[in-house]
Amino acid sequence: MDVSPDISFLGGPRPQRGVGVVAPFDFALDRELWRWVPDDVSLHVTRTPFVPVEVGLDLARLVSEHETLGDAVRALNAVSPEVVAYACTSGSFVGGVAGERAMCEAMRRAGEVAALTTSGALLEALAELGACRIALVTPYTVSVTQALEEYLAEAGAEVTGRAFMGLTRHIWKVPYRDVVDMAHRAVRSGPADALFISCTNLPTYDVIARLERELGIPVISANQVTMWAALRHLGTRAVGPCQRLVRGHRPRPSGSGGQTAHRAPVLPEEQEGWT
DSSP states (O other), X not given: OOOOOOOGGGOSSOOOEEXXXXXXXXXXXXXXXXXXXXXXXXXXXXXXXXXXXXXXXXXXHHTTOHHXXXXXXXXXXXXXXXXXXXXXXXXXXXXXXXXXXXXHHHHHHHHSSEEEEHHHHHHHHXXXXXXXXXXXXXXXXXXXXXXXXXXXXXXXXXXXXXXXXXXXXXXXXXXXXXHHHHHHHHHTTSOOSEEEEOOTTSOOGGGHHHHHHHHSSOEEEHHHHHHHHHHHHTTOOOOXXXXXXXXXXXXXXXXXXXXXXXXXXXXXXXXXXXX
């Protein structure tokens, strides 16, 4: 006797809209990205090939090469995402503002779909918040942190304070208490309109709202701005209780394209956890 339940009345699963995500080979926080995603959106994540090069700016350039991005986006074409996001901060700021724009164009050509990067999403979020003076938190070495500061300066933002850890591996294992401590150090150096916590491999979801209460300014992170911008391209909202960027943003109408709104001693480096 067949005892399987009758599910004919359910009508099948809900339709899903897709966001394609290209991440570096060492990305370890897939679950964190999902926390910003509403139920009617799916993430389709692929990774760049492993590169046996020491972590640093050279590796950032290698994993953001246009050929590498094109291959990743073409792999995502099979599931027809509506937008593709390159989820790596250092890989998308290493070439400056012009380099970031060129990356988006390379992804658009490969997928014929709207495309964005973490660093481009950062500039879009700063424009949305009206923030020009930025405090920075990074897990990076000094050289990578300086490259981020140069990218922001090129876009017209002033870095008023920073705190960095000099890490070269296992960044996804950094506890929240360390992120909170760095945030407080970064804002002590001067007045800031917003705090940016860099690196898509650094956990941030659960500390953003707390830091906004403690610091009294908007707090944005690499994974947050990436998901916020991607979902904005779909004309929908990211999920982030009490996070100021997510709570206050204006969704961008679907089909508006991939352009962002705003373009205004070195430590030894090892192999993992640098995104």
